[in-house]
Amino acid sequence: MGTYSDFYRRSVDDAENFWAEQARLIDWQTPPQQILDASRPPFARWFVGGTTNLCHNAVDRHLAERSDQAALICVSTETGQERSYSFRELHAEVQRTAASLLALGAKRGDRVLIYMPMIAEATFAMLACARIGAVHCVVFGGFASGSLASRIEDAAPTVVVSADAGSRGGKVMAYKPLLDEAIRLSKHKPAAVLLADRGLAPMELVPGRDHLMRDLAAQHRDTVVPCVWLESTEISYTIYTSGTTGKPKGVQRDTGGYAVALAASIPHIFGGRAGETFFCTSDIGWVVGHSYIVYGPLIAGMATLLYEGLPTQGLDRQPDGGIWWRLVEKYKVSVMFSAPTAVRVLKKQDPALLRKYDLSSLRALFLAGEPLDEPTGRWIAEGLGVPVIDNYWQTESGWPIISIANGVETQASKFGSPGLPLYGWRVKILHESTGEELTEPGQKGVVAIEGPTPPGFMQTVWRDDVRFVDTYWKSIPDRMVYSTFDWGIRDADGYFYILGRTDDVINVAGHRLGTREIEEVISGHPKVAEVAVVGVADALKGQVAVAFAVTRDGQGSAALEGDIMKRVADQLGALARPARVHFVGALPKTRSGKLLRRAIQAVCEGRDPGDLTTIDDPTSLRKIQQLIAA
Numbered sequence: 001m002g003t004y005s006d007f008y009r010r011s012v013d014d015a016e017n018f019w020a021e022q023a024r025l026i027d028w029q030t031p032p033q034q035i036l037d038a039s040r041p042p043f044a045r046w047f048v049g050g051t052t053n054l055c056h057n058a059v060d061r062h063l064a065e066r067s068d069q070a071a072l073i074c075v076s077t078e079t080g081q082e083r084s085y086s087f088r089e090l091h092a093e094v095q096r097t098a099a100s101l102l103a104l105g106a107k108r109g110d111r112v113l114i115y116m117p118m119i120a121e122a123t124f125a126m127l128a129c130a131r132i133g134a135v136h137c138v139v140f141g142g143f144a145s146g147s148l149a150s151r152i153e154d155a156a157p158t159v160v161v162s163a164d165a166g167s168r169g170g171k172v173m174a175y176k177p178l179l180d181e182a183i184r185l186s187k188h189k190p191a192a193v194l195l196a197d198r199g200l201a202p203m204e205l206v207p208g209r210d211h212l213m214r215d216l217a218a219q220h221r222d223t224v225v226p227c228v229w230l231e232s233t234e235i236s237y238t239i240y241t242s243g244t245t246g247k248p249k250g251v252q253r254d255t256g257g258y259a260v261a262l263a264a265s266i267p268h269i270f271g272g273r274a275g276e277t278f279f280c281t282s283d284i285g286w287v288v289g290h291s292y293i294v295y296g297p298l299i300a301g302m303a304t305l306l307y308e309g310l311p312t313q314g315l316d317r318q319p320d321g322g323i324w325w326r327l328v329e330k331y332k333v334s335v336m337f338s339a340p341t342a343v344r345v346l347k348k349q350d351p352a353l354l355r356k357y358d359l360s361s362l363r364a365l366f367l368a369g370e371p372l373d374e375p376t377g378r379w380i381a382e383g384l385g386v387p388v389i390d391n392y393w394q395t396e397s398g399w400p401i402i403s404i405a406n407g408v409e410t411q412a413s414k415f416g417s418p419g420l421p422l423y424g425w426r427v428k429i430l431h432e433s434t435g436e437e438l439t440e441p442g443q444k445g446v447v448a449i450e451g452p453t454p455p456g457f458m459q460t461v462w463r464d465d466v467r468f469v470d471t472y473w474k475s476i477p478d479r480m481v482y483s484t485f486d487w488g489i490r491d492a493d494g495y496f497y498i499l500g501r502t503d504d505v506i507n508v509a510g511h512r513l514g515t516r517e518i519e520e521v522i523s524g525h526p527k528v529a530e531v532a533v534v535g536v537a538d539a540l541k542g543q544v545a546v547a548f549a550v551t552r553d554g555q556g557s558a559a560l561e562g563d564i565m566k567r568v569a570d571q572l573g574a575l576a577r578p579a580r581v582h583f584v585g586a587l588p589k590t591r592s593g594k595l596l597r598r599a600i601q602a603v604c605e606g607r608d609p610g611d612l613t614t615i616d617d618p619t620s621l622r623k624i625q626q627l628i629a630a
């Protein structure tokens with residue numbers, strides 16, 4: 001296939017031919033008439049005139065060759081259940097759900113909001129929407145009614161699909177009362193609610209509105225629901241960003257471009273092959289779950305493992321820090337995808353668990369979502385004995401932007417760097433106020449993407465083209481480029497390093513420091529499991545760094561604080577030395593596991609922490625508040 005650099009060059013210099021070739025990885029009902037329409041920048045319309053269907057590509061087209069192969073493997077360490085669906089069974093279940101949605105009035109282009117735990121029915125619902133051309137809006141299960149209500153209002157769904165309850169760490173969380181309250185709060189009222197009943201929590205059904213999935217599925221046991229052929233640029237779904245930096249943004253995705261982007265990414269980036277098993281530990285409520293639990297692996301003919309539960313609990317619901325590796329052995333997982341935040345949880349477990357199982361099927365572990373600090377990356381790579389590949393991307397991008405294209409050419413990865421720009425992405429480092437391109441190694445700037453953007457990238461902000469252009473494409477002066485709002489550098493070999501968010505930069509006495517650089521040094525301390533660094537206003541220096549650390553043994557001391565400060569000063573210089581290191585039990589994070597630095601910073605400065613709808617554990621922030629006040 002040639003070298004990766006040839007592959008990359010073609011993808012940007014001869015983009016239309018490159019992507020026309022990738023488009024052959026999926027089935028089209030009508031082939032595209034135009035590969036790319038970039039006549040109205042920054043909007044890029046891919047595979048115009050082509051018609052296809054995501055569900056057909058994920059399910060139906062595999063029936064001929066692999067109908068008895070596992071397609072969906074559901075494992076819940078919350079309920080102790082384990083069940084596998086072949087492509088044939090998945091096809092049947094998806095049609096039943098599709099028939100149920102049609103019976104409840106959902107039509108092509110209508111929105112269907114999915115608010116569900118990590119169960120098979122959630123996947124059936126997503127694929128069923130794709131099948132009938134309805135737009136799914138998956139909302140992370142367990143969001144409180146306020147967040148859910150605003151999403152119901154924004155999406156204006158015809159049908160909501162939900163369940164009686166989710167479960168986390170053995171604790172049942174009833175969803176139905178939250179949903180009822182959200183519908184009451186919302187100005188938009190869905191016509192119908194379709195519910196999976198797991199028997200975890202009692203549910204009251206609203207007559208005429210609420211229906212049980214199993215009743216409708218029984219009525220439509222053998223109803224045939226053909227795939228609706230959609231124009232490539234028709235909407236497949238909307239999804240919200242994590243809300244790490246403020247109010248979440250509603251990202252709108254197309255159909256054909258997304259299908260092609262995912263179909264290409266499985267072999268080229270992940271090195272996955274049909275017939276193998278892909279295990280992504282994310283949640284279907286996030287983009288990683290959409291792309292790499294549901295659509296990507298299935299489009300590629302792989303089995304996908306849907307996991308409900310903590311990484312530290314076994315099927316017998318007893319503590320088991322080795323459960324994921326047990327599953328890798330059992331289901332012969334070849335590609336695994338997780339997040340640094342999960343690895344940090346595992347880091348507190350016995351490392352011998354990483355070697356207890358036969359991991360010979362596993363070729364690589366991919367991690368994304370947050371910077372992967374070198375100590376964490378090394379720990380897991382050495383423990384597992386497989387390559388650990390960082391990949392950098394966003395809800396907006398739909399698939400990785402920077403990583404190592406493992407399937408094209410095995411390139412060396414470097415700890416601390418997600419790697420090189422992936423094919424299709426024109427990634428630049430730009431000066432944030434002049435917009436000038438920074439080409440010298442080591443120059444810090446904003447990571448930006450020049451259009452036209454590749455297939456799979458967001459089409460627009462849901463119902464708001466103006467917000468799309470203004471938010472993303474106008475932040476860098478004098479040029480129309482997409483800002484990732486991340487700060488980065490490139491080294492002499494072209495490898496990128498992500499230094500944190502553009503609004504997470506600390507300015508100490510006129511010197512700009514990335515929070516990430518300081519965090520990296522602190523997390524290298526053998527006693528530290530996790531750390532967050534924020535810039536706090538300081539009368540003298542403008543800003544100073546303040547660190548919040550979680551130690552491995554849960555203990556902090558003045559001596560350790562001094563030790564950490566010295567370590568930072570030695571490695572990065574006195575300016576970077578944190579003014580304080582606070583020891584805490586947990587760090588405030590979004591539900592997707594990202595550090596909420598802006599909220600910590602606001603609390604440190606005595607400001608209102610702002611939009612906290614996506615916070616995971618509010619007590620972690622309250623404890624910080626108390627620490628600061630003390």
Ligand code: ATP
Pocket residue numbers: 241242243244245246247248249367368369370371372390391392393394395396418484485486498500501592594
């Ligand atoms: P919001 O946009 O609402 O503030 P968010 O940016 O956290 O939330 P996501 O789209 O889930 O929402 O996250 C994308 C961001 O996560 C990236 O812009 C980057 O800051 C961070 N990120 C993801 N992967 C990596 C990685 N491998 N290395 C460093 N940072 C990463």
Ligand code: MG
Pocket residue numbers: 241394485
């Ligand atoms: Mg973002």
